[in-house]
Each structure stands twice: as structure tokens, then as C-alpha cells.
Amino acid sequence: MEITQPDKAVFIGIIRDGEEERKVLEYLEELEFLALTAGLEGDSKFVQRVDRPDNATYIRSGKLEEIGEYCEKNEIRYAIFDDELTGMQQRNISRVIKTSKVIDRTTLILEIFAQRAQTSYAKMQVELAQYNYMLPRLAGMWTHLERQRGGRGTRGGMGETQIEIDRRIVKERIVRLKEQLKKVDRQMATLRGNRGSLVRLSLVGYTNVGKSTIMNLLSKSDVFAENKLFATLDTTVRKVVIENVPFLLSDTVGFIRKLPTQLIEAFKSTLDEVREADVLLHVVDISAPDFEEQMETVEKTLKDIGAANKPVYVIFNKTDAYTWEEYDEFSLEPPTRENRSLEDLKSSWIAQEKTPCIFISAKERTGIEKLRHDIYNIVSEIHAGRYPFNNFLW
Numbered sequence: 001m002e003i004t005q006p007d008k009a010v011f012i013g014i015i016r017d018g019e020e021e022r023k024v025l026e027y028l029e030e031l032e033f034l035a036l037t038a039g040l041e042g043d044s045k046f047v048q049r050v051d052r053p054d055n056a057t058y059i060r061s062g063k064l065e066e067i068g069e070y071c072e073k074n075e076i077r078y079a080i081f082d083d084e085l086t087g088m089q090q091r092n093i094s095r096v097i098k099t100s101k102v103i104d105r106t107t108l109i110l111e112i113f114a115q116r117a118q119t120s121y122a123k124m125q126v127e128l129a130q131y132n133y134m135l136p137r138l139a140g141m142w143t144h145l146e147r148q149r150g151g152r153g154t155r156g157g158m159g160e161t162q163i164e165i166d167r168r169i170v171k172e173r174i175v176r177l178k179e180q181l182k183k184v185d186r187q188m189a190t191l192r193g194n195r196g197s198l199v200r201l202s203l204v205g206y207t208n209v210g211k212s213t214i215m216n217l218l219s220k221s222d223v224f225a226e227n228k229l230f231a232t233l234d235t236t237v238r239k240v241v242i243e244n245v246p247f248l249l250s251d252t253v254g255f256i257r258k259l260p261t262q263l264i265e266a267f268k269s270t271l272d273e274v275r276e277a278d279v280l281l282h283v284v285d286i287s288a289p290d291f292e293e294q295m296e297t298v299e300k301t302l303k304d305i306g307a308a309n310k311p312v313y314v315i316f317n318k319t320d321a322y323t324w325e326e327y328d329e330f331s332l333e334p335p336t337r338e339n340r341s342l343e344d345l346k347s348s349w350i351a352q353e354k355t356p357c358i359f360i361s362a363k364e365r366t367g368i369e370k371l372r373h374d375i376y377n378i379v380s381e382i383h384a385g386r387y388p389f390n391n392f393l394w
Helices: 021-037 061-073 087-096 105-116 120-137 162-193 211-219 261-266 291-304 342-350 368-386
Strands: 008-015 041-049 078-081 101-104 200-205 236-242 245-251 279-285 312-317 357-359
Touching: 008 021, 008 061, 021 041, 021 078, 021 105, 041 061, 061 087, 078 105, 087 101, 087 120, 101 105, 105 120, 105 261, 120 162, 120 261, 200 211, 200 291, 200 368, 211 236, 211 245, 211 279, 211 368, 236 368, 245 368, 279 291, 279 368, 312 342, 312 368, 342 357, 357 368
Parallel strands: 008 041, 008 078, 078 101, 200 245, 200 279, 279 312, 312 357
Antiparallel strands: 236 245
């Protein structure tokens, strides 16, 4: 039996004015993790310090030729850029990096979503996002989409160009997908309306922070959880009872830096569970070096979907994976996250009274009982306010 090796990929980013190279390399590490999730093998990383991306080729020609030669010599199948490329940039880069397929971060994320979509609803959402991304980039692409029309033929006359045909086909599919999604959205809205007035909590967070694992622990269900990005696309809702208090708990797609706007738009209806929640349980990977930046990304995405003003309870997860190095008091460098002990971080966050929080390890099941107790108090308080004369539950 022949064992095939995964295709190799290189990763390209730029260091803008005011940015640290270390931070850009962290972004490329995440991009490599995305590639791994898509089934690719990471190879090398290339960065260049520029004032701004080149309008024609994103990076300067000398660096581009260096990458092209490296890809040809090492049989690299994909050259992946950390920023979204315009159609013109993609075509110009492909003329230099001839032996590799040139894609950007958005294309990679869309591909992962396409691979991970299980239900017809999720597949339609991803397809809509893909076509919305494709539409402004059709110029110069010989897509021949009419071949996929099931033999219907085209309405265009002999003078209609290929690009005009392709644009029309994509627009038709976008309209059809939106109509199909509206029907499903109405059905889901009816389903949510039939759940009564149970208190609703929603797990939110950066991708791969352990939301689905926490969902399984709290609801004693079997939601798919995996140490890869975007393990969950479809929203899962479970009825949970802690002691004698029932509530609904939902888990949906994780967020990520530079999440394509096309996906945010396509998945807005799926994220209704977040918008309609009474409280958001913001799960954070405390072991991630840039966990605070990840928190900011989640907060920005919540604002984008209209859920920024919800009460939030922060769950700092993965305390078992937290590492730190004692700060050298004689160092000229300022202390970083890597120099702070877990106890120091706990003290600083718990002292911020504006946002209640807890530190747990879902993997080791430490802190789970306190988490359940805190959630019980949160739900009980909301229920008592909603039904002041119906206190028989407790």
C-alpha cells in the first residue's frame, strides 16, 4: 500500500511599522496550525518588513522571487499569505511563484469550513461564503462555471464573455443559497421560540480553547471535541440541569483573528443562539501566549454580530498547560506573559470586579464543581428575577 505524504506549504507575512517580528511569527504559527487542520504540512515561513502591502504583489519583488525559487526547489504545493489578497495580487504573485498554488488566509479558512461542515445547513452557509469571496475575484479566472449547471446551458448570447457568464452564474447561486437559508432560518427561529422561557447560556471563545469539552462536562453529552481549529461548526444546544435548576446551554463555532467577513455574514443566523443568550460563557485558553489578544478578537467578533452588551462570565481553561519562566529582575526587558505565574494572573483577573471569572482545566477536570456552582447561582438569579413568584425550583 502506497503512503502518500501531505502537500507541503510555506507561509508568508509582512511586518508593518510598529509591529514586532515576534508577533508576526506567532500569527504565522497560527496560520500553520490552520494548514495542518486542512491536511497540509507546514514547511517554512517568510516575513518582510514593509511600510504597507504592495498593491500589485503584496510583498516586494525580490522577496517574491526568493520564495518562488524556494518553492520550486523544495516541491512546495501551497504558498499561503496571512492577509487577504486581491484578485490582482493573487494573479501577479502566481506569475512568480509558478510551481505552487497561491492562496490567502481567507481561502484557507473557507476550505477548512468546507471540510468540517456536516449538516446541509452548514454546507449552504460555507458555500454562500465561498461564492461571496469568489465574486470580486473572477477576473482572469478561467472557471467555466457553466459546466456545472447540469446541462441547462446559458442564456447569454454569442457576444457574452466568459467572465460575464461566470459572474452571472455566481450571482444566481448566491441568490438561490440565500433563499434556501432563509427558509431554514425561519424553521430554526420557530424551534428557538418553542423552547419556552428557559434561561439561555452560550459558550463563546477563540477556536480550540476547549468549549466543546466544557459543553460535554456540563451537559454530560457527547459533542465532538478535537485539538484542531474549528472542530465545531454547527450550533449544539443541550438542556442542562444543575441541582434542580434547568437551563439551555449552546456551543457554536469558535472565532479567530481575521475571521473572513463572508463567514461572519453567512453564519450570522447560526450565531442567533449567541445573540439571544442571557449570559455568555467566554472560554479562554490561558496557556496561549497571546490569550489577551484572543479575548479582544472574540469581543470584536461579538460586537460585529450584535452581541457585545451581554453579561459575560469568563472561564480561563487549560490551566494544566500553563507554563511560565521566573522574571530576571536584572533584565532590561519588561516582563511578559511568559514571566507571570498562574497565581499572579489569577490574582490580577479576580481583582477586576467588572467581570466574574474562574480558572479551570477541563482536561484534568479541576475547578469543574466550582464552575457548576457558579453557573447554578447565575441561572438561579436570572430565573428568580424572571419568575419572582415561582421559587419552588429551589
